Ligand SMILES: [Zn+2]
C-alpha cells in the first residue's frame with residue numbers, strides 16, 4: 001500500500017510500504033476513507049521525538065472494515081468505523097474503570113495517513129456507524145478518532161460543570177474541541193486563549209464567550225479580570241508545553257482542577273502553588289473508546305460539528321505538504337483523502 005512515512009525531522013514521504021495484515025485473531029484491517037494530521041505528529045516532525053527512519057506515521061482515521069481476525073465477533077467486514085488512536089479490549093479492569101488508554105491490551109493506530117490501517121482489539125476499539133455515513137459527516141466523525149475525544153477528556157478531567165467558567169489553554173484542534181466540549185458540558189463562560197484570528201473565530205463558533213489573546217503573565221491577568229479576580233472553575237491544558245501548564249495553573253481558581261491532554265514536553269509542575277491553592281491535575285492520554293458512543297450520537301444528531309477544525313483538505317499523496325502547512329500554522333488541521 002501507499003503510506004505516509006517519516007525518515008527524519010522535516011522529511012515526510014508518501015510511498016510504498018508493506019500492507020498491514022491480520023497478526024492476531026482480534027485484529028481488523030480498515031481501508032482508510034479519511035485520515036488526518038495531528039498536532040502531536042509535529043513533535044517528531046520538528047525533531048522533538050525519536051524517529052524510526054522510514055516508519056509509517058499517522059494515528060487518526062475512519063474507514064471501512066476490509067478484513068477481520070477469527071476472534072472478532074461484533075465488527076464485520078464492510079462496517080464504517082471510527083478508529084480510536086488508542087486501541088483497547090473494553091473489558092479489562094482499567095477499561096471498566098474508564099481508563100481505556102491504560103488498557104491491558106493497549107495498542108495504537110500506526111498508519112492513519114495511509115491506504116490501510118491495522119486495528120488491534122477490533123471488537124473493543126472500533127465503533128461502527130449505523131450504515132454508511134453521509135459524506136458531509138466524515139470530517140466530524142474523523143475528529144472522534146482523537147482530537148474531539150481528547151478535547152472532551154480535557155473538559156471531563158477538569159470537571160467542567162453547568163454554570164461554571166472554563167478556560168482553554170491552546171488553540172490547536174484539540175484546544176478548539178476543548179472549547180466545544182466545555183460549552184456542550186454546560187460551562188456558562190468559556191474563555192479561549194488564542195492569538196490567531198481564524199482560530200478565535202472558530203472558538204467563538206464552538207461556544208467561546210470570551211477570547212484572551214495575551215499570553216503568559218498578561219494572559220493570566222486578563223483571565224483574572226474576566227473572572228472578578230477569582231480564576232476559572234475548570235482549566236483545560238491542551239498544548240503540553242511548560243508555558244501552557246504554567247498559564248493553566250495561573251488561571252485556575254483555588255480548589256479547581258486542570259485537565260491536561262497535551263503530550264507533555266519539558267513540563268515542570270508548580271507543585272508548591274498546587275499545594276497552596278489546592279489545585280489538582282487530572283487527565284492524560286484520552287480514553288477515546290470511553291467517549292465514542294456519546295460523541296458519535298452528538299455528531300450524527302448534528303448537535304456538534306467538530307469537523308470544522310479542518311481548514312485544509314489534500315489528496316493523501318500530498319501529506320508532506322500537509323505537514324508543512326500545519327508546521328507553519330497555515331492550517332489548523334489537515335484532512336487527507338486517499
Ligand atoms: Zn492525534
Ligand SMILES: [Zn+2]
Pocket residue numbers: 088089090091092093094095096100102103104105
Ligand atoms: Zn482494557
